Amino acid sequence: MALNKTLRPGLIQLRVLDLDKTLSFYKDILGLNEVGRTADGRVMLKGYDEFDHHSVTLRLADSAGFDSAAFKVDSHETLEQIRSAAQAFGYAVDEVPPNTDQPGFGKRYGFKLCTGHRLEVYCDVEPARQRPMIKNPDLWGDEPPRGMRVQRLDHFLLFGPGISEAERFCTEVLGMFVPEICNTPDGKRLATWITSSNKPHDLAFVEYPEPGKIHHIGFFLQDWNDVGAAADLIGKNRLKLDIGPTRHAITRGMTIYFWEPSGNRIETYAGGYTAYPDNPQRVWDTDSLGRGLFYYSGELIDSFLQIVT
Amino acid sequence: MGGAGRAEKFAVRVAGTGEQFACGEDEFVLDAMMRARSGPVRHGCCGGGCGVCKMKVERGSVFAAKRMSRAHVSEEEQREGIVLLCCVQPRGDLLLSPARHRTRENA
Structure with a gap:
């Protein structure tokens, strides 16, 4: 990818x-x-x-x-x-x-x-002991996936000041591109979704006065069915749900957000459009952000905007 | 109801608002506040990490059953009765008041 x-x-x-x-x-x-x-x-x-x-x-x-x-x-x-x-x-x-x-x-x-x-x-990292099969591979090895069955780390959303500069660092230094942005009415960057792959985002930033904050860590699920299964496990284990299962218009991911026991927000995420660096950038106005984030309700929720660690 | 083994319920009041709700001794104060839709805090990470439910216990005592982030509650603040409501359970009737929010540079 x-x-x-x-x-x-x-x-x-x-x-x-x-x-x-x-x-x-x-x-x-x-x-x-x-x-x-x-x-x-x-x-x-x-x-x-x-x-x-x-x-x-x-x-x-x-x-x-x-x-x-x-x-x-x-x-x-x-x-x-x-x-x-x-x-x-x-x-x-x-x-x-x-x-x-x-x-x-x-x-x-x-x-x-x-x-x-x-x-x-x-660039160098040792192979894991438990790896996916590569020779006539099954979907998984000896042990079936557990729990929410997340496949891999997908992305993270960081909150901090000066995200225009951070975005420029990712593009100019790391060679990434920016499939999607949100600007304030006066044209300042409020949020940016950045990738180095076909994934709609490898990381994202939201402008925020306090430095070093994280909004969520996203893990990849196979499909919408697994988003539903993740929701079942949130209920069963009395985890604190933030929102979902729902759909993003931004990235078009299928998603659910909740908190792990130390208060870091987790996203379990499936789908998303295919990003290409030559495609035009998608641009969101702040007054459409509710629909961009939560496509079904179209409404922002305070907890999603206010809670970071 | 109210048979043997039921956790005792305490009254939690929020200073200057007249709001009051019940909270069991085995229940986190934030959970009770959210369930009652009473008091100033309507959401939180519920893990001691985000600091959104920071308040001061003016009267009454609490038990900190979960660790509170030092980025949000310093040792000095904790001595003054400042807590994250998602981490504490009541040990008597409580009177809560707002606490000033601060954050420490993470380390």
Whole structure:
């Protein structure tokens, strides 16, 4: 699906307030597989349909939210190009040596965006022990998918100040493109959906005064039936629902939003249009955002707009 | 109803509003507030993470059954009775008042 040298968001590290309870959610209800623990007690997880070492790391902390996210790129050459381009953009770049804080991952370059979020890039990562089959493959291996049956990490939505600059960083430095935007009446960017692939978004930003916030982490489901099955598990497990199952006009995803036990919002998402970089950009006015976000009701809800971690 | 084993119910009031609702001792105050559609908070992450349900316990005592994000409630604030309603259960009748919202740079 990747169209650019930046392949996809391959890793996100989240802060959680209650590791045991939150881990149990990610494993037993969301359906990620536990890969192992780091020396300092963080937990590594991955979706059953992902090939790389791990894609989610949970860190016990005194606040919930976003630590960092990392994008996989196609080659060492691209990695070095991005480092130079980030410096030319005006951002300081640091280097994380291979196999240190994220076991299995090669060298990473990191930068802090004006929105307060740390993003990283890497090209090398060890294969996971549990991988999808590749030779005359079944749909899954020995173990059927569990819980909500999420296949993989899909995207995340970040809240912070200065998203026009963040968008420009993603396009100019990471080589991504912007299939969809929302502007305020005076023409300022309120929200931006950014991708490096055929997915409608690999990440998104909403303009927000406080830096470093995350609105949700999106995991990919097979189809609309699995969105309904996820809703059944939300009810059964007394998880706190935000909204859905519903349909986005923005990205056209089929979706449900709810909170994990530490208060980070999770989206389980299926579908979405096919994004091509040569297609014209879709543009939303703020007064149509209700329909853009929740196509059936057409109405915004306060909880969706106000709650971030 | 009200037989042996039923959790005790306490009265929760919100200062300056005249609003009052019941909350069981094994129930989180935010859940009771949302169910009663009473009081100032109508939604939240219910996991101690987002800080939307931050209020001050002016009178009465609560038990913090879940961890509250330090990005929203500092140790000093917690000593003053400031809580996230989604994390606490009542241990007596409560009087709540609004708390000033702040956020710490995440670490």
